[in-house]
Amino acid sequence: MRILRYTLAIIMLPSFIFSQPAFLFAEEPRIGTTYSKVQCEYFGQNWKEVYISILDMGIDIIRLGAYWSRIEEKKGRYDFKYLDWQISEAKKRNIPVILTVGMKAPRWPEYFIPERILEKIQLKSGQDVSKSDYLRKETIEFVKKVVNRYRDESIICCWQVENEPFDKSGPDRFWIGPAFLKEEVGLVRSLDPEKRPIMINVATYPNKILHFLNEITRPTDAASEATKLADILGLNIYPVVGHKMQALKFYFRTSPEERIKYFAPIIQNAKKEGKDVWVTELQAEPWEPGQVVHEGEEDPLTVSPSLMAEYLDEVLSLGIDTVLLWGAEYWLYRKERYGDTGWLDKVNAFKHTPIYE
Secondary structure: OHHHHHHHHHHHOOHHHHHOOHHHOOOOOEEEEEOOHHHHHHHOOOHHHHHHHHHOOOOOOEEEEOOHHHHOOEOOEOOOHHHHHHHHHHHHOOOOEEEEEOOEOOOOOOEOOOHHHHOOOOOOOOOEHHHOHHHHHHHHHHHHHHHHHHOOOOOEEEEEEOOOOOOOEOOOOEEOOHHHHHHHHHHHHHHOOOOOOEEEEEEOOOOHHHHHHHHHHOOOOHHHHHHHHOOEEEEEEOOEEEEEEOOEEEEEEOOHHHHHHHHHHHHHHHHHOOOEEEEEEEEOOOOOOOOOOOOOOOOOOOOOHHHHHHHHHHHHOOOOOEEEEEOHHHHHHHHHHHOOOHHHHHHHOOOOOOOOO
16 A cells, blocks of 8 residues: 555656755654644643653654633733743754644634634624634734744744634634735734744645535635745645534545545645645544544544554655644543553654654
8 A cells, every 4th residue: 555655646746846945845754743732621631741741752843822812811911821831841852843823723612712802793603704803903913922922932943824724613613814814924924033934724625525515615725825825835634534413423534545636736736836835734633523532442433543654654655744743632641541552652653763651
């Protein structure tokens, strides 16, 4: 199967992808993850212990989120101590940080807009939330505050502006329009003296059914819009997606061949525009129907440690050199709750030397 994947990648990706300037690619693949204090709270974990365990795995890069509703719960009163500590600990270990800024950040419920703001505006389900003048103004002020606070932190390697901004997501299926996203990107660029790259990530839909539903409901071509605005296009990749409709459970799956056929033109277009492509979320945590995340002891149906390894091999074969595995909190949850080290053991195998002790 590995040979098939590499053969398909070589056939389907134009040769110029492999002849891009060397600075676009890492000398060795960078394998990282995303960390969320919010997710640790959901699992009932000690968020500091989990974070230190993740950093000490030997990861190459980590993505953190500036959670607006946690940082500025009250107007003009900012509490950065949690994020300060996370960045400081990454810096001690010389682990580069991707910092996500804006009203969206990784993990449910997707939008982290303070309640004090939501109470003042009326948003409808499925709305482009950037249509609200008040929300736009408040978001800009928050982004300014975050970037100004951390722009002198050399450990930050790039800024991610919003999280899947063009996707309708969260309980109210909000999305962010490209005009406002462009304004946010311009603001971050103007505030950063180091001119670090800007990343915008997008949800992807290689499954034919999900792709069709996305085509008729998504308000814009997310990958194309993100490529125009960003220096780095981030792809969120989930080969198996669970969905529950009333009592019915559905599993939307794709084959390696389907995924390569889907991603090849997206990567081709980004490279043609001189942009790099990273995987910001590669499924390494279950997406079971009707669940925020699988908490039961039984093995999930949507992903396993061996599938996680296959997915990593697959995306690296596409010429992508930076991959963030999604679900580090889950790997530790499995170990803490059920004594299941299978996920961590498999992550160990991604390195020449063990990355988890």
